[in-house]
Each structure stands twice: as C-alpha cells, then as structure tokens.
Amino acid sequence: MLDLSWMAWTWPTAAFFVFILLCIVSMGVWEKFSPGGAPRRGVFGLETTRGDRLFISLLGSIFIFLGWLWVFSTPLWGALILSIIWTIFVFTRV
Amino acid sequence: MNKTIKQGAWLFVIPVVVLVAFNALIPLMTVVNYSMQETFGDNVFFWEGLRWFEQVLNSERFHDSFVRQITFTAIILLIEVPLGIAIALCMPRKGFWVSVCLVLMALPLLIPWNVVGAMWNIFALPDIGLLGYTINAIGIEYNFTRQPFAAWFTTILMDVWHWTSLVVLLAYAGLSAIPDAYYQAAKIDGASRWAVFIWIQLPKMKRVLTIAILLRFMDSFMIYTEPFVLTGGGPGNTTTFLSIDLVKLALGQFDLGPAAAMSLIYFFIVLLICWVFYTLMMKNEQQ
Numbered sequence: 280m281l282d283l284s285w286m287a288w289t290w291p292t293a294a295f296f297v298f299i300l301l302c303i304v305s306m307g308v309w310e311k312f313s314p315g316g317a318p319r320r321g322v323f324g325l326e327t328t329r330g331d332r333l334f335i336s337l338l339g340s341i342f343i344f345l346g347w348l349w350v351f352s353t354p355l356w357g358a359l360i361l362s363i364i365w366t367i368f369v370f371t372r373v
Numbered sequence: 374m375n376k377t378i379k380q381g382a383w384l385f386v387i388p389v390v391v392l393v394a395f396n397a398l399i400p401l402m403t404v405v406n407y408s409m410q411e412t413f414g415d416n417v418f419f420w421e422g423l424r425w426f427e428q429v430l431n432s433e434r435f436h437d438s439f440v441r442q443i444t445f446t447a448i449i450l451l452i453e454v455p456l457g458i459a460i461a462l463c464m465p466r467k468g469f470w471v472s473v474c475l476v477l478m479a480l481p482l483l484i485p486w487n488v489v490g491a492m493w494n495i496f497a498l499p500d501i502g503l504l505g506y507t508i509n510a511i512g513i514e515y516n517f518t519r520q521p522f523a524a525w526f527t528t529i530l531m532d533v534w535h536w537t538s539l540v541v542l543l544a545y546a547g548l549s550a551i552p553d554a555y556y557q558a559a560k561i562d563g564a565s566r567w568a569v570f571i572w573i574q575l576p577k578m579k580r581v582l583t584i585a586i587l588l589r590f591m592d593s594f595m596i597y598t599e600p601f602v603l604t605g606g607g608p609g610n611t612t613t614f615l616s617i618d619l620v621k622l623a624l625g626q627f628d629l630g631p632a633a634a635m636s637l638i639y640f641f642i643v644l645l646i647c648w649v650f651y652t653l654m655m656k657n658e659q660q
Contacts (some may be wrong), residue, residue, distance in 0.1 A: 338645060
C-alpha cells in the first residue's frame with residue numbers, strides 16, 4: 280500500500296476535490312443528454328461554451344469567497360449565496 | 374455529411390494526463406490540504422480550517438509584497454514593451470546585420486537566471502563593480518545593498534537588460550511578417566513615418582505583442598531567482614516580491630500552513646490575470 284500520509288488528506292479537502300470532479304463529470308452527463316455546449320455570445324461579449332462557463336463560475340466563486348473572508352471573516356454563508364447567484368448568472372447570461 | 378466520430382483518440386491523451394497529475398494536480402492537492410492544517414513535521418497535522426487564509430489575506434506583509442510585485446511588473450512592462458518595439462523598428466530588415474542583431478538580442482535570453490543575478494550583483498557593487506563605481510564616481514551616491522531606490526533601480530535595470538530582447542524578437546517577427554505592399558500603399562498615400570507605425574505596423578504586431586506582454590507579465594509576476602541573487606529581497610524588505618516572501622515563509626520559517634494558503638492565493642491571482650489576458654487575446658483574434 281502506498282504511504283500517502285505526506286499528502287495530509289482530510290475529509291473537507293477531499294470533499295472539495297470530489298465536488299470539483301463531480302462538477303466536471305456532471306458537465307459531461309449534461310452534454311450527453313442535452314447537447315448545447317456550442318459557443319454562444321453573452322452579456323460580456325465573450326464567446327463561451329458550457330465548460331468555459333463552469334471555469335468562470337468557479338474562478339469567480341474563489342474570489343467571492345476570498346473577498347468575503349477578507350472583509351467579513353467566517354462564517355461564509357453569505358459568500359456561498361453570492362457564489363450560487365454568480366454561477367446562475369454565468370450559466371444563464373454569460 | 375456524416376462524420377465518423379472515434380472516441381478512441383482520447384486514449385492518446387492519457388500520457389499527458391498522467392504527467393500533469395504527477396507534476397501539477399497531486400502537488401496542488403497537497404498544497405490545498407496543507408493550507409487547512411498546521412504541522413510541526415513528521416507528517417503530523419492539526420486541522421485549522423480557514424485560519425491561514427484569513428491570516429494571509431489580512432497580513433500587512435502579504436499586502437506589501439503584493440503591492441511591490443504589481444509595481445515591479447507594471448514598471449518593467451511599461452519600459453520593456455515600448456523599448457522592445459523601438460529596438461525592433463530600428464533593426465535592419467535585410468542583409469548581413471540581421472543575423473548579427475538577432476544573435477546579439479538572443480544572448481541575454483540564453484543566460485541562466487542565477488548567473489544574471491550574480492553578474493549584476495558584481496556589476497553594481499559600489500566599490501568594485503563597473504556600474505556601481507561609475508555612478509559613485511560621477512558624484513551620485515549609489516549603493517544597492519543599502520538604498521531602497523538603488524535596489525529597485527538595479528533590479529529593474531537587470532530585468533530590462535535580461536528580458537527586453539524577448540519583446541524585441543517577438544516584435545521583429547511581427548514586423549517581418551508585414552508584406553511590402555502595405556508600405557508601398559502607404560508611400561503612395563504620402564503617409565508619415567508615425568502614420569505607418571500607428572496604422573500598419575502596430576495593428577500587425579498586435580498578436581505577437583499580446584503574447585509578449587502575457588509572457589513578460591507571467592515571468593515578472595513570478596520572478597524569484599534574479600532579485601534573490603541580486604538583493605536577497607533587501608535592503609530590509611524593499612525588494613521582497615511575492616515569490617521571495619513565499620519562500621521565506623515556507624522554507625525560512627517553515628510555516629507550511631500559511632505558506633500553502635499564500636501560494637494558493639498567489640496562484641488564483643495568476644490564474645485570474647492569465648484568464649483575462651487569454652480571453653482578450655482570443656477576442657481580438659475572433660474580430
């Protein structure tokens with residue numbers, strides 16, 4: 280058995296990566312059952328595919344969380360709500 | 374028309390996936406894990422949650438090195454890009470001197486970073502270095518190991534010396550790709566030298582210049598070796614850029630948790646700026 284103790288895994292960090300992986304997998308499933316990932320032009324004038332929108336949502340969410348942590352500290356529920364709003368905005372308008 | 378779709382081609386991507394997993398994903402995952410914990414070595418970890426992120430985001434030390442980093446990058450971009458274009462415009466287009474100029478321009482790029490740092494360190498020493506001695510000899514007090522301004526001046530001069538060539542070579546490639554017909558048309562219209570530059574040369578160089586700016590931005594934003602060898606981040610902390618600060622935190626103080634949090638924040642900033650550059654580049658190309 281490989282000794283992976285140096286990677287210092289914890290449940291919350293593992294859950295974080297599983298979440299990212301699930302996002303990517305569900306993008307594939309979504310495209311399989313309801314194709315529509317072709318590029319389109321949104322409010323920012325950017326041509327984005329569904330994958331691009333996932334990336335923009337995640338990247339934006341990171342900065343929403345970091346900004347919240349910086350300004351308001353924990354708990355991060357407000358940042359979570361903002362991120363969800365941002366993600367919905369990106370997937371529907373961008 | 375029916376296209377044959379062979380999903381088997383994905384198999385060819387496996388080697389690169391494995392490679393990226395080993396040199397990027399696994400280390401990155403480890404950094405994420407470390408950023409949430411405290412360790413005193415021996416693979417024993419204690420859960421800290423988001424404490425390190427909060428500490429780094431609110432630390433004056435991080436803010437200061439971030440501001441220094443952005444200032445440094447902005448200054449070298451503002452110098453290197455116009456200077457690179459100007460040198461490329463002055464370079465000959467045909468004949469023997471083309472190769473001479475290109476080789477001369479490529480020389481600084483071939484020198485390893487730490488050698489550049491060591492070279493400039495000796496070159497700028499106030500008592501024995503040619504540059505340092507000369508500046509002092511003409512009556513200006515200059516000592517990059519003591520004066521913050523002199524340290525910044527030397528670091529920027531060193532970066533300009535090392536990397537302007539890259540902008541020159543890219544701009545020169547862009548200029549060489551412009552067909553003669555454009556210049557002939559401009560001549561018939563009686564266009565001035567400035568008009569030729571603004572309406573023909575600059576638009577044609579746009580693509581290579583975007584790449585040049587992106588490359589210079591990335592390299593200067595992550596600069597470590599040259600300022601580390603030249604000034605060691607000093608005097609005081611005045612030339613401690615983000616990566617130097619990060620190494621001090623991680624290896625000097627062995628604060629792996631805060632260092633991991635700081636490197637993640639650093640990484641996200643780089644990722645964001647690269648994405649913005651890349652998107653702008655792609656947008657330009659579509660137009």
